[in-house]
Amino acid sequence: MNPSTAFATVMVDELIRNGVREVVLAPGSRSAPLALALAQADRAGLIRLHVRIDERTAGFLAIGLMRGSGLPVPVVTTSGTAVANLHPAVLEASHSGLPLLVLSADRPPELRGSGANQTTDQLKIFGDAVRLFHEIGTPSKQPGQVAYWRSVISRAVSIAVGARTADPGPVQLNCAFAEPLVPDHLADWPEPLDGRTAAWTTVHPGAVSPSAVSPGPKTVVVAGDGASQSARLVAEAGGWPLFAEPSSRSRIGPSVISTYRLLLAASGLAAEIERVLVFGHPTLSRPVSQLLANPAVEVIVVAPTGRWPDAARRATLVAPALEVTGPDDPAWLERWQAADALARPVLGKLDGLSGPVVAATMGEAIGADGMLVAGSSNAIRDLDLAPVVPIRTVANRGLAGIDGTLSTAVGAALANAGPTYALLGDLAFLHDANGLVIGPDEPRPDLRIVVLNDNGGGIFSTLEQGAGEYAEHFERVFGTPHAVDLQALCAATRTPYQLVSTRDDLRAAVERTVAGIDVIEVRFDRSTLRAQNAAITAAVREALG
Structure with missing residues (x-):
C-alpha cells in the first residue's frame, strides 16, 4: 500500500x-x-x-x-x-x-x-x-x-x-498527497494501520460556573441565533420579557413577546428598559441594536466561549452562564404581554401574500414536527414577525449572508428525520442555484423550498437608501432586478415547481407531503415594502393608544 x-x-x-x-x-x-x-x-x-x-x-x-x-x-x-x-x-x-x-x-x-x-x-x-x-x-x-x-x-x-x-x-x-494517488497494494505497510477501539485521544470539557443575576432593574432577555433553551429558562426564572429571534431555539413559552421588534419601535415600554441579558448572536433588528447601544441600559452578555457579540461595545459583564436568584415583579412582564396582545392583531389584518403573511402561513402549515431553514434579508425578518410556533428554525446568521442558502437547506434536510422546509428570497435562491444540482447517485433530501420573489433586493427598499431622494440610482445599484424565470431554472434540474398567488393556494402547497425537493414561488411587488413597514408600525402605535 x-x-x-x-x-x-x-x-x-x-x-x-x-x-x-x-x-x-x-x-x-x-x-x-x-x-x-x-x-x-x-x-x-x-x-x-x-x-x-x-x-x-x-x-x-x-x-x-x-x-x-x-x-x-x-x-x-x-x-x-x-x-x-x-x-x-x-x-x-x-x-x-x-x-x-x-x-x-x-x-x-x-x-x-x-x-x-x-x-x-x-x-x-x-x-x-x-x-x-x-x-x-x-x-x-x-x-x-x-x-x-x-x-x-x-x-x-x-x-x-x-x-x-x-x-x-x-x-x-x-x-x-504524493503520487501514486490510487491504491497499488504492491508493498506491505511497516506498521499496523488500525488504532484504538475509540478516538485516539478523548478530550473532556472544562467546567463552567454561572454568574448570579438578581431581580430589580427592568430587564429583558434578547435571544439571538443559537441562544438555545438557556435564554428561555433565564427569562422564565426571572419573569422577564423574552425577545427571541426565529433561529434562537428559545422562541417558546410564556415569556416570549412575538412582536418585540414593533413594540421597541412603537411603544413607550422601550424607554423603561434598564438591563438587557443577551444570549446567542442577535442580528435581525435595528431596534434591538439601538437598545443594546443605549448608554442608559446595562448589557450583560452570556457567552460560554471566548467569543461574544457586543457590536456596540457596551457589555459590562460577559458570563459563561447565568443563575437567576429569584423572580422579579410580574407587572413588568404583564405590561409587555398586554402590548403584544394588542399588536398581534395588526399583523393578522394584512391582506394578500405579503412576506409576513407567507411566514405566518408556513408556520401554521408546517407544525411542530417540521424544520424550517430561513434565508437572510427579508425572509427571516418576516418569520420574526410571525406568531410563535414551536418550529425548529435554523439560519446562517454567523455572517447573515445570502450565499449557500439552498445548499444549507439541502444539508439540514439530509440530517433531519422529519419534513424540512426553506423560506428564502429570490436573490438567495439565484445565488446558490447550483445547490439544486445533485447527482443521480447522491442521497436526496425531502425539502420544500418557498421563494419570496420580488425581482431583486427588496430589503434595500426598507433601508436608508430606499428613501425617495435616492430613487434616481436605486433600481440599478440596490434593487438589481433580474427578471429570471424561476420555473425555467427549476426545469433545468428537473425540480418540481409551483407558482401560488393566494394564501389558500400557499397553504395547500405547503401542507402536501414533502417527498424529494420542490419549489414554490410567491411573487411580490417590492416597491410597496417601505410603505407597508411604515403602515404596520403606525397601526401598532395606534393600537397601543
Missing part, C-alpha cells in the same frame, strides 16, 4: 472513531486517495458521502448537515482554487461556531511554488477564521506515522467541537 492510500485509509477511520457520520466531497485529482477511501467507507455503511461539483455548494451543504445534526462534518477538496471556494462557508462556520473540518488536498512541498498545475499557497489560507490549521506533511513509511496521523485528526475534531475551549468552529488540515 502506498503512503497516500495508507494515510487516507487511516484518516477516514479516525474521523469515524471521532463521531463523523456525514462527509462532503468535491471531486478532484489530488484528493483521489481520500475520495476512494470515503467511497469505500460509504459503501460499507460507516459514513454517508455527499458529492457536489461546486466547492462553495459543498461547503454550505456541510453547514446544513451540521445545523441539522449538531455533529462535525468534513468537506474534502482538491488543491488550488477549490480550497479558496470554501472561504464563505468557513467564515459562516467560524462566526456560527460550527465544527467544519476542511480537509484540503495539496501537493508535496517540493512541488509547490513551481508553477505546477493547481498549486497555490494553501497554508493558513483562511487566516484567523479557523480554530486550528495544521500541515499534515507528505505521508511516508517512517515508523510512528499512523500514531501521528490519528493524533492530529483526533485533536482537530476535538478543537472543532470546542471540547476544551467551549469555542467550536472550523479547522483546516492541509493534506499533502
